[in-house]
Amino acid sequence: MGHPAIWPSGDFAIGSVIFGVLLVAAWVAFLLRIRKLINLLRLGQPENRFDHLGDRVKYFMLMVLGQRGVLRDPLPGIAHFFTFWGFIIIQLDALNLWAMGLHFTLPVLGSRVFAVLLDFFVFAAFLALIVFAYRRLVLRPKALQSQSHSPVDAFIILGMIGLVLVSLFFFEVFAYIATKGEAWTPFGARVGGAWRSMPVGTASALMSVAWWANVLVVLSFLIYIPNSKHLHLLATPFNVFFRNYQPKGALQIIPNIEEREDYGVHTINQFTWKQLLDGYACTECGRCNSVCPALATDKPLWPKEIILAVKEELFAAGGMLLVSAEGAEERAKTEPMVGGLVGEESLWACTNCGACVEICPVSIEHVQKIDDMRRYLVMEESSFPQEVTPLFNNLERNANPWEISNDTRADWAKALNVPTLAEDPEVDVLYWVGCMGSFDQRNQKVATAFAKVMQRANVRFGILGPEESCTGDPARRIGNEYLWQMLATQNIEVLNGYGFGKGTSEAADSADKPNIGADGHSGPDGSGDSHSYSGVGVPPGRAYDVKTVVATCPHCFNTIKNEYPQLGGNFEVIHHTEFIDRLINSGQLKLPQGFDLRKLTYHDPCFIGRWNDIYDEPRRVLNVISSNGVTEMRRNRNRSFCCGGGGGRAWMEEKIGKRINNTRVQEALDTGADAMAAACPFCISMFEDGIKAVEAQDHFGVEDIAEILARALDAQPVAPGGAISAPSGSPESGA
Amino acid sequence: MKIVMCVKETPSTTAEKRFGADMRLERRKEDAIINPFDEYSIEEGLRQQEKHGGETIVLSMGPATATDTIRKALAMGADRGVLVSDPALAGSDAVATARVLAAALQKIGFDLVLFGSAAADAYGGIVPSAVAEFLGLPLLSFATKLDEDGTTAKIERQAEVGYNTVETQTPALVSVMKSINEPRYPSMKGIMQSKKKTIDTMSLADLGIESGTVGAGASGEKALSAEKITTQRKGEIYMGNDGAAERVVAFLVEQKVL
Numbered sequence: 001m002g003h004p005a006i007w008p009s010g011d012f013a014i015g016s017v018i019f020g021v022l023l024v025a026a027w028v029a030f031l032l033r034i035r036k037l038i039n040l041l042r043l044g045q046p047e048n049r050f051d052h053l054g055d056r057v058k059y060f061m062l063m064v065l066g067q068r069g070v071l072r073d074p075l076p077g078i079a080h081f082f083t084f085w086g087f088i089i090i091q092l093d094a095l096n097l098w099a100m101g102l103h104f105t106l107p108v109l110g111s112r113v114f115a116v117l118l119d120f121f122v123f124a125a126f127l128a129l130i131v132f133a134y135r136r137l138v139l140r141p142k143a144l145q146s147q148s149h150s151p152v153d154a155f156i157i158l159g160m161i162g163l164v165l166v167s168l169f170f171f172e173v174f175a176y177i178a179t180k181g182e183a184w185t186p187f188g189a190r191v192g193g194a195w196r197s198m199p200v201g202t203a204s205a206l207m208s209v210a211w212w213a214n215v216l217v218v219l220s221f222l223i224y225i226p227n228s229k230h231l232h233l234l235a236t237p238f239n240v241f242f243r244n245y246q247p248k249g250a251l252q253i254i255p256n257i258e259e260r261e262d263y264g265v266h267t268i269n270q271f272t273w274k275q276l277l278d279g280y281a282c283t284e285c286g287r288c289n290s291v292c293p294a295l296a297t298d299k300p301l302w303p304k305e306i307i308l309a310v311k312e313e314l315f316a317a318g319g320m321l322l323v324s325a326e327g328a329e330e331r332a333k334t335e336p337m338v339g340g341l342v343g344e345e346s347l348w349a350c351t352n353c354g355a356c357v358e359i360c361p362v363s364i365e366h367v368q369k370i371d372d373m374r375r376y377l378v379m380e381e382s383s384f385p386q387e388v389t390p391l392f393n394n395l396e397r398n399a400n401p402w403e404i405s406n407d408t409r410a411d412w413a414k415a416l417n418v419p420t421l422a423e424d425p426e427v428d429v430l431y432w433v434g435c436m437g438s439f440d441q442r443n444q445k446v447a448t449a450f451a452k453v454m455q456r457a458n459v460r461f462g463i464l465g466p467e468e469s470c471t472g473d474p475a476r477r478i479g480n481e482y483l484w485q486m487l488a489t490q491n492i493e494v495l496n497g498y499g500f501g502k503g504t505s506e507a508a509d510s511a512d513k514p515n516i517g518a519d520g521h522s523g524p525d526g527s528g529d530s531h532s533y534s535g536v537g538v539p540p541g542r543a544y545d546v547k548t549v550v551a552t553c554p555h556c557f558n559t560i561k562n563e564y565p566q567l568g569g570n571f572e573v574i575h576h577t578e579f580i581d582r583l584i585n586s587g588q589l590k591l592p593q594g595f596d597l598r599k600l601t602y603h604d605p606c607f608i609g610r611w612n613d614i615y616d617e618p619r620r621v622l623n624v625i626s627s628n629g630v631t632e633m634r635r636n637r638n639r640s641f642c643c644g645g646g647g648g649r650a651w652m653e654e655k656i657g658k659r660i661n662n663t664r665v666q667e668a669l670d671t672g673a674d675a676m677a678a679a680c681p682f683c684i685s686m687f688e689d690g691i692k693a694v695e696a697q698d699h700f701g702v703e704d705i706a707e708i709l710a711r712a713l714d715a716q717p718v719a720p721g722g723a724i725s726a727p728s729g730s731p732e733s734g735a
Numbered sequence: 736m737k738i739v740m741c742v743k744e745t746p747s748t749t750a751e752k753r754f755g756a757d758m759r760l761e762r763r764k765e766d767a768i769i770n771p772f773d774e775y776s777i778e779e780g781l782r783q784q785e786k787h788g789g790e791t792i793v794l795s796m797g798p799a800t801a802t803d804t805i806r807k808a809l810a811m812g813a814d815r816g817v818l819v820s821d822p823a824l825a826g827s828d829a830v831a832t833a834r835v836l837a838a839a840l841q842k843i844g845f846d847l848v849l850f851g852s853a854a855a856d857a858y859g860g861i862v863p864s865a866v867a868e869f870l871g872l873p874l875l876s877f878a879t880k881l882d883e884d885g886t887t888a889k890i891e892r893q894a895e896v897g898y899n900t901v902e903t904q905t906p907a908l909v910s911v912m913k914s915i916n917e918p919r920y921p922s923m924k925g926i927m928q929s930k931k932k933t934i935d936t937m938s939l940a941d942l943g944i945e946s947g948t949v950g951a952g953a954s955g956e957k958a959l960s961a962e963k964i965t966t967q968r969k970g971e972i973y974m975g976n977d978g979a980a981e982r983v984v985a986f987l988v989e990q991k992v993l
Binding site for chain 1: 922
């Protein structure tokens with residue numbers, strides 16, 4: 001049973017001794033390298049990634065063992081699946097072969113069942129290799145082209161895996177001949193059967209050659225992998241295990257900001273150990289590059305290159321740090337990471353849209369790193385695009401981005417009879433208008449429309465007026481953490497003052513809720529259950545059961561919901577598209593179904609979509625109001641393409657490359673839609689500009705969902721609870 | 736080189752202006768900011784210091800709470816602050832203020848004094864020249880560029896056509912225009928360090944000024960009334976390719992711009 005002896009007993013001493021020495025040497029080299037890699041990680045800052053252990057184990061099974069992430073891209077995905085499992089099984093067989101070299105047989109691994117499994121995977125992995133080589137040599141997807149790394153590494157590994165497979169296969173073949181058909185391996189037996197006439201002695205010798213070839217390649221693998229880009233083979237499973245379980249829309253807080261000596265990241269050891277591990281885990285697959293809106297419009301931002309720069313800096317500067325702090329300090333001065341390996345222009349080009357984080361199959365978090373380095377530039381160097389200075393000054397002085405008195409914040413609502421909380425503190429719902437809704441003429445129309453929708457639904461709501469300050473989101477995303485903390489603290493006090501704070505136990509509960517990862521989404525084709533109301537968690541007849549904050553701005557919504565808890569502010573906050581969806585579901589808002597006869601497309605704003613997984617609610621609402629349903633753009637839901645306004649970009653000039661907003665408007669026009677529905681004031685503002693830029697304003701427009709609804713309600717004025725029929729159960733889909 | 740930047744605390748430019756019975760502007764602490772014009776003189780002082788070394792000092796006259804405003808200037812990078820504060824100073828007009836600043840400047844000592852061109856509360860713009868008069872020193876006013884080499888100060892001043900170059904021996908006073916630079920936004924390091932920097936407070940007695948010579952009683956400048964002016968901006972948009980350019984040209988000719 002199993003494999004035969006690979007050399008006559010006479011050679012035992014020499015063969016085994018040589019092999020034994022090589023085996024030990026390779027393992028020592030491997031373990032020394034691993035120790036260095038771990039020591040480098042230990043240079044990083046502490047970060048707790050041991051929360052949600054149960055979820056971590058589950059996710060690990062799914063993504064690593066099940067290969068769910070890579071399988072989303074079918075051709076390389078399936079090939080990867082077989083390479084991955086082939087690799088694992090071949091490694092197990094390596095133990096078998098090593099044992100053979102030392103003249104003993106392992107249980108289980110030496111069995112026939114394993115031999116068959118091995119035989120199958122050798123064959124499957126070989127096919128997969130051909131797929132990979134074809135993809136790199138013939139298809140050459142843009143994502144795989146690297147700015148700073150040569151493809152040589154990739155071919156070395158493909159070649160080595162190929163050698164392992166070939167040597168293993170021929171070992172099976174010659175073993176079959178040498179043992180006269182005793183070894184039981186379907187593919188090996190087939191070829192071996194054809195060569196049965198070969199003398200046993202020749203077969204034994206060739207078997208030895210194949211064995212040595214295999215053993216030597218596998219042992220060199222052991223040394224090569226942790227020293228090459230294929231480090232990811234070792235690091236990825238850990239990186240997936242240690243993925244983020246905090247709300248994904250939240251940036252990490254800088255605690256005790258007034259007592260620190262450094263802010264953000266500009267030397268490698270200021271990253272956390274997990275951020276450094278991201279560098280090891282990067283497989284250089286380039287998916288992040290392929291979805292980046294900045295890169296797609298010719299800006300100098302390659303998300304993959306940022307991650308690789310972190311890794312390169314860790315090996316260079318981190319390696320020096322392990323030896324002496326002085327050398328590393330000197331390097332930080334002469335070859336700084338920020339401004340050197342990572343260009344400042346790259347950092348400022350990022351819209352924080354999160355497409356890179358969302359698509360990364362190995363749970364790398366690009367945006368936090370980019371914003372960490374922005375924090376350094378803003379708070380330590382005071383170096384940022386000049387046009388941002390007035391933004392910061394106005395946020396400090398006027399609590400809004402403009403040189404406008406915050407006392408006029410409620411002026412837009414004067415004619416609408418909307419109370420401020422100072423006038424009526426007992427309201428059920430606080431409408432968080434945001435600066436855009438309050439001051440920006442275009443978005444005042446959205447605020448007005450949403451107020452009318454709530455009035456029609458008999459919602460008892462109010463606004464804060466001058467007591468509302470900017471949430472601080474643009475400041476935080478640009479890197480001014482200090483200003484965000486000041487504004488957030490102020491807003492939290494106001495909200496708590498009006499009784500919107502949640503009890504601590506409830507707050508802890510919701511903060512503990514794991515966010516749904518990349519695997520939790522329905523497909524990018526918009527085929528999720530967008531027409532069913534069954535998933536909404538509020539009982540019919542009531543759209544809200546606690547004091548609720550509703551925001552029309554996804555940026556306000558995201559920071560209040562996901563980031564204010566970092567400063568002790570815990571509120572029930574929802575986006576207005578969610579709220580409208582609940583109002584329809586509960587029967588509180590009756591819409592003239594199919595009223596809007598236009599062909600509509602819908603743009604997913606990044607800060608409710610990717611960062612908060614709100615994809616279905618806006619579509620459900622549109623499917624009620626529109627007779628045509630939603631016509632999807634090429635990139636939609638979690639693959640949506642940013643408007644260009646996030647990450648503080650709305651406050652910066654877009655000087656390089658094509659304009660992101662125009663690109664997206666063109667994509668919307670390509671659907672043949674009459675109008676674009678949106679759900680974010682920044683998207684609306686960016687697209688208004690984009691529509692004019694591509695001269696489509698005569699036949700195309702952008703509207704907030706609330707505006708589309710308000711028009712329908714205006715056109716058919718009825719008393720609340722009146723005659724318009726809108727089934728409260730399951731409205732028919734317009735699709 | 737010793738550079739003193741004179742700074743005023745003013746209400747935010749967006750704050751609603753309210754006047755008391757004596758027609759004096761009511762100043763609310765929460766609205767207080769650095770006079771936006773002074774940010775340019777602070778920046779210019781810091782840039783001169785970066786070039787030539789020496790010390791930068793922020794000088795202000797105001798209520799005791801004006802130290803917060805001085806701290807903001809220190810956060811931008813100035814070395815230390817001096818606040819002249821005295822209850823008897825309340826209601827001082829531009830000339831009285833200049834008298835006090837001149838005395839404080841003499842006490843501090845200086846090679847170069849920098850002012851913003853005016854303050855964003857009353858837009859008087861005469862304090863720099865009044866201080867120069869009290870000190871008997873030259874004032875290079877409305878600078879859009881400043882070169883200083885330790886013995887002479889040279890500025891450029893916008894003229895109707897091109898600019899004038901004006902030069903004088905130091906010590907001298909300079910008032911700057913907004914186009915001279917782009918003021919920096921304080922870094923966190925700057926903000927944290929500013930908390931540890933010293934701000935000396937001086938009273939009238941420290942400066943040897945009789946309280947009868949300053950304050951509301953000694954001020955000849957009186958506000959009689961104030962009213963809110965609302966300006967109506969109107970715009971005309973000429974669209975399309977047909978004749979729009981001609982109409983724009985005609986408009987500009989009519990306005991005597993062309």
